[in-house]
Amino acid sequence: MIIRMAKVEIVGPKQDLLTTLDLLHNRGIFQPDPQLLERVELADDDRLQALVLDEHDLRERSFFQDLYDRVAALLELLPETIDDISPLQPLPVMDLIDELVDQHLAKVRELSRILTDCRKEVDDLQRDLIFWQALEPLLADLPQDSNLELLGITIRDGQQLQALEELLQERTQGRCHISSATTTDGSLIGLIATDRQTAESLHQALNDERVPERSLPEELANLPLAQRITALHEHLKSKITSCHKLETQLLEISRRWRPTYHRALNWLEERLTLYRATATAYTTRLCFIIQGWMEHAEVLRLRADLNQAFAGRVVLEQQAILEEDLDQVPVMLRNPGYFAPFEIFSRLLPLPKYSSYDPTPLIGLFFPVFFGMILGDIGYGLILLAVAIFLAKRFPPQQLPSDIGKVLGAAALYTLLFGFLYGEFFGDLGETWLGLHPIWFDRSKDILPMTIFALTVGVVHIILGMTLGALSDLRRHQPRQALFKLAMLIAVLLLVFAVVGWFYPQSWLNTGPLLIGVGILMPVLIAAEGLLAPLELLKTMGNIISYVRIMAIGFCSVLLAVVANKLGGMTGDVMVGILVAGLLHAFNLLLGVFAPTVHSLRLHYVEFFSKFLDLGGRRFEPWQKRHP
Amino acid sequence: MEKALIAFAAALAIGLPAIATAWAQSRIGAAGAGTLAERPELTGIIIILVAIPETMVILGFVVAAMILLML
Numbered sequence: 001m002i003i004r005m006a007k008v009e010i011v012g013p014k015q016d017l018l019t020t021l022d023l024l025h026n027r028g029i030f031q032p033d034p035q036l037l038e039r040v041e042l043a044d045d046d047r048l049q050a051l052v053l054d055e056h057d058l059r060e061r062s063f064f065q066d067l068y069d070r071v072a073a074l075l076e077l078l079p080e081t082i083d084d085i086s087p088l089q090p091l092p093v094m095d096l097i098d099e100l101v102d103q104h105l106a107k108v109r110e111l112s113r114i115l116t117d118c119r120k121e122v123d124d125l126q127r128d129l130i131f132w133q134a135l136e137p138l139l140a141d142l143p144q145d146s147n148l149e150l151l152g153i154t155i156r157d158g159q160q161l162q163a164l165e166e167l168l169q170e171r172t173q174g175r176c177h178i179s180s181a182t183t184t185d186g187s188l189i190g191l192i193a194t195d196r197q198t199a200e201s202l203h204q205a206l207n208d209e210r211v212p213e214r215s216l217p218e219e220l221a222n223l224p225l226a227q228r229i230t231a232l233h234e235h236l237k238s239k240i241t242s243c244h245k246l247e248t249q250l251l252e253i254s255r256r257w258r259p260t261y262h263r264a265l266n267w268l269e270e271r272l273t274l275y276r277a278t279a280t281a282y283t284t285r286l287c288f289i290i291q292g293w294m295e296h297a298e299v300l301r302l303r304a305d306l307n308q309a310f311a312g313r314v315v316l317e318q319q320a321i322l323e324e325d326l327d328q329v330p331v332m333l334r335n336p337g338y339f340a341p342f343e344i345f346s347r348l349l350p351l352p353k354y355s356s357y358d359p360t361p362l363i364g365l366f367f368p369v370f371f372g373m374i375l376g377d378i379g380y381g382l383i384l385l386a387v388a389i390f391l392a393k394r395f396p397p398q399q400l401p402s403d404i405g406k407v408l409g410a411a412a413l414y415t416l417l418f419g420f421l422y423g424e425f426f427g428d429l430g431e432t433w434l435g436l437h438p439i440w441f442d443r444s445k446d447i448l449p450m451t452i453f454a455l456t457v458g459v460v461h462i463i464l465g466m467t468l469g470a471l472s473d474l475r476r477h478q479p480r481q482a483l484f485k486l487a488m489l490i491a492v493l494l495l496v497f498a499v500v501g502w503f504y505p506q507s508w509l510n511t512g513p514l515l516i517g518v519g520i521l522m523p524v525l526i527a528a529e530g531l532l533a534p535l536e537l538l539k540t541m542g543n544i545i546s547y548v549r550i551m552a553i554g555f556c557s558v559l560l561a562v563v564a565n566k567l568g569g570m571t572g573d574v575m576v577g578i579l580v581a582g583l584l585h586a587f588n589l590l591l592g593v594f595a596p597t598v599h600s601l602r603l604h605y606v607e608f609f610s611k612f613l614d615l616g617g618r619r620f621e622p623w624q625k626r627h628p
Numbered sequence: 629m630e631k632a633l634i635a636f637a638a639a640l641a642i643g644l645p646a647i648a649t650a651w652a653q654s655r656i657g658a659a660g661a662g663t664l665a666e667r668p669e670l671t672g673i674i675i676i677l678v679a680i681p682e683t684m685v686i687l688g689f690v691v692a693a694m695i696l697l698m699l
Contacts, residue, residue, distance in 0.1 A: 348672035447693050545687065552686045598679045605676055 002358045003332040004296040005620070007036065007321050009289060010306070012314030017051070017281060017288040020306070020314050021274050024290075027302060028624035031330055032280035032292040051281045051288065061275045067094070068268040070101050071261050077108045078254040078261075079247075086259035090267040097264050104257060108250065115246040122243060125236040131214050132229050134183040138191045149199040151192040152214035153206065155180065161190060164211060171205045172198045189214075270625055277623065291319075293330050293620065323477060329354035330620035338410075339364040341403035345601060349615060355476045356614035357468060359604070366461065366608075367407075367600050372414025373457070374554045374596035376443070377561065378436075379426035380589050381415035388412050411596075426585055427561025443551075443558045450551040458547025459496055461603070462540060463489060465611030472612050484528035485611075491521045492540050543607040550603075553595050560588040634699050638692040645688030652681035 008030075012020055024030045034050075053061065090097065131152060155161045165178050176194035183189055194202055206213055282289045294302065303316040321329060331351050335343060335358070342364040352358060375381070391405025423430060423438035430436030441450050466489040473482035494517045501509035518537075525533035568581025660674035 345672075348676070448697060451690060451693075546683055548690050549683070549686045552689050598675055599682070602676050602679050606680065 006296040006299050007319045009291045009317045021277050029298045030294045031622045034280045036291040051283045071265045074105045081255050086263045090264040118243045122239045129232050130183045134181045135191045138179045149196050153190045154212050155188045155190050326355045331617035332620035333358050335360050341406035351617035353614045353617040368410040368414045370600035371411040371596045372418040375415045375592045376418030376422045377424040378419035381412050384412035454548050454550040458544040465608045469612030487524045494518045638695040641692040642688040645684040649681045649685040
């Protein structure tokens with residue numbers, strides 16, 4: 001249901017504004033709405049103005065904002081640790097935090113910079129190691145000549161290798177040798193051996209062809225070939241150790257200071273939110289005024305809290321909700337036990353307006369009934385009930401699977417009930433094996449009675465929707481709209497009776513006078529709603545006919561079940577028959593869950609709710625602390 | 629001959645709306661899939677929208693059943 005809201009005004013001396021905002025913030029039950037004052041008061045009273053912070057508050061806010069930015073920057077650099085928030089109260093030590101954060105920020109920035117460089121070197125060395133390790137067998141094949149120049153290159157693919165080989169042989173007149181290998185990470189690399197005189201032109205050729213050369217760090221480049229890989233290993237090891245040391249240093253700082261800074265950051269965030277919230281307040285020369293919304297049931301408690309905290313200086317007054325406020329009243333939905341899980345369906349729609357209805361209880365009442373009417377089978381109902389109990393027990397309450405389980409449970413109970421009425425147990429299996437007989441309809445044969453039943457359900461549902469629509473208009477003080485809906489309701493009823501009289505003539509049900517009644521109502525409808533009113537009447541009749549899907553989908557479901565049993569029986573083998581029938585029943589059950597859900601919801605959303613539901617409400621979003 | 633015509637009429641009554649429903653659902657389904665790529669939270673609404681054209685085939689089915697049962 002839609003929770004009753006109260007429009008409240010809180011007034012107090014200007015110097016108590018921040019403390020009042022802090023109290024409201026802590027309680028988390030009040031939603032400020034500065035537009036209320038703008039609309040009602042500002043036009044008449046030029047003494048009332050938007051709050052401008054004084055110099056002291058401005059300086060304080062600027063200090064907190066600057067500190068917040070620095071603490072946030074520091075926390076960004078510090079590694080995550082467990083036990084992240086200190087219980088410390090930051091306000092008394094804020095000056096100390098202000099001093100420390102600069103020192104820590106400078107130190108952590110420097111450590112982070114060195115660590116980044118160190119990691120980059122480790123990455124480079126690892127790549128070099130992979131490269132030279134892959135080249136090691138090639139190096140072993142080369143003569144140990146001191147005049148030999150070796151160049152390492154990365155090659156794109158075999159085609160490039162071939163082209164490169166031809167080019168280099170041509171440029172050096174055959175005075176170079178190129179060999180290739182594949183590294184452990186899968187890339188293709190090459191080793192070019194040449195003499196020192198030719199090396200220069202080789203460098204130039206590689207540069208022209210944009211072939212990347214691999215170079216070693218200077219201290220390793222001059223080492224003899226055999227020692228290069230050992231030296232690379234050692235160098236890498238020493239760099240990794242350096243990185244570990246830096247990481248440990250950062251972790252130590254983080255372990256020691258992160259909880260404190262995290263707490264300070266949360267506190268600063270809340271404090272800055274308070275300053276931002278001052279924009280919702282208006283002031284006179286001495287007082288502040290805040291207007292907003294809260295749950296009606298909480299008004300007395302908040303008033304008592306304000307009285308206690310400010311010794312009567314800050315006053316809360318409840319005001320009447322005016323007609324022009326109705327579209328602005330924020331909406332909060334809360335439903336008791338059975339209905340609460342059905343909010344998963346009403347959440348698919350935009351919020352209703354405050355003066356409208358919460359669709360959840362109506363979905364809770366009708367959805368399982370429609371579902372049961374469509375599926376209506378004891379066997380399927382038992383399976384769904386088992387699934388529903390599993391979902392509801394296995395998952396914690398309030399979670400989506402648990403809610404789905406509860407909704408499915410209600411739907412399964414109605415499936416069982418209608419299954420008894422239709423005498424169905426996995427289609428006609430109940431009749432064959434258990435001697436079950438339809439108490440009400442045999443859906444596989446009684447198509448016409450079932451159609452009439454479905455249409456009757458439609459008439460009742462739509463008439464209920466139209467009645468709620470008329471009541472809603474009366475609540476919104478829109479008598480013209482209410483009159484239109486009432487006239488439409490009567491016209492629909494007259495038309496329905498006329499149709500019944502046409503198909504099933506009765507002495508007391510004369511079609512002529514009923515149609516004349518509709519004709520008499522037509523000018524009223526046109527006067528209230530314009531020339532489109534007759535179309536609206538036709539649309540409503542179409543809405544009623546749409547309920548025939550309850551029969552149609554149910555009919556398909558029962559026929560599929562019967563076909564499953566027949567196909568199972570035709571196999572001539574018990575096991576194969578059970579398997580075939582089981583598979584088809586499983587498929588039918590899957591359809592039997594999906595189709596009734598979608599079509600029941602559609603009947604609600606499109607046919608039923610369009611008659612009375614006024615959507616487009618604002619969500620109630622009370623002002624709350626983000627960090628408790 | 630009359631029986632064959634009745635059966636043909638019933639087949640048309642359900643067949644044509646079935647084609648119309650399939651066409652409408654294909655268009656809504658394609659648009660819905662595009663919408664879901666950007667706003668997955670609209671899944672429920674898209675499923676309902678896809679189900680809306682089924683009214684045509686359901687009404688076609690009813691008419692077909694009435695042709696077969698009443699004529």
